[in-house]
Amino acid sequence: MRNALPVAAILLTLTACTASTASEEAKPPLQPGLVVSGSMPMDMSGDAVKKADPPATTDSRAFDNLKKLVGRWEAPLGNNKTIVDTFQTFAFGTAILAEEWVGGQQITSTVFYMDGAQLRADHYCDYLNQPRYVARTSTDPSVIDFEFREATNLEAHAKHFHSTTWRFIDADHLTQDWRIEGSPKGNSTVHLDFVRKAQAG
Secondary structure (H helix, E strand, O other), X not given: OOOOOOHHHHHHHHHHHHHHHHHXXXXXXXXXOOOOOOOOXXXXXXXXXXXXXXXXXXXXXXXXXXXXXXXXXXXXXXXXXXXXXXXXXXXXXXXXXXXXXXXXXXXXXXXXXXXXXXEEEEEEOOOOOEEXXXXXXXXXXXXXXEXXXXXXXXXXXXXXXXXXXXXXXXXXXXXXXXXXXXXOOOOEEEEEEEEEEEEOO
């Protein structure tokens, strides 16, 4: 003969199962995409992950100094003439255009830009050639030496500006020294003392 469970024990078991089911149904449903774990949720949106700015280099600081030249500058020449330099940024600030004017006529243009971590300058000259320079910066942020890298049309027009040194005296004064090579008269240097005449408009 089988041993029958007491009626009280059976009722107690059924009551416990019913309570457990009701507790599970009372829990709120999981939101789509929510992972339940012991760690804090991670925000993977674009605002949460930001790239750090690259560290400033000597060349990049020199490029920033060139950007401060934006505006109009003047330097005296011989024969009561004045050379005018204008500077403006373009291409979303990734390049600087410098133009030289004498007597209302544009004579040269120079484009300054960064090539990776290196500051470069391409000069379109009234000597009918196009020297290209690379900056040789020093620990002195007020001085930039541009050394000759290469040039086009140099075989046909040997006289050219082989290098140039720029010195930032203060916010309104700048000197430029341009070394001329390839001339039948020999090498020489043109020194210019610039004074700011107008800020960027």
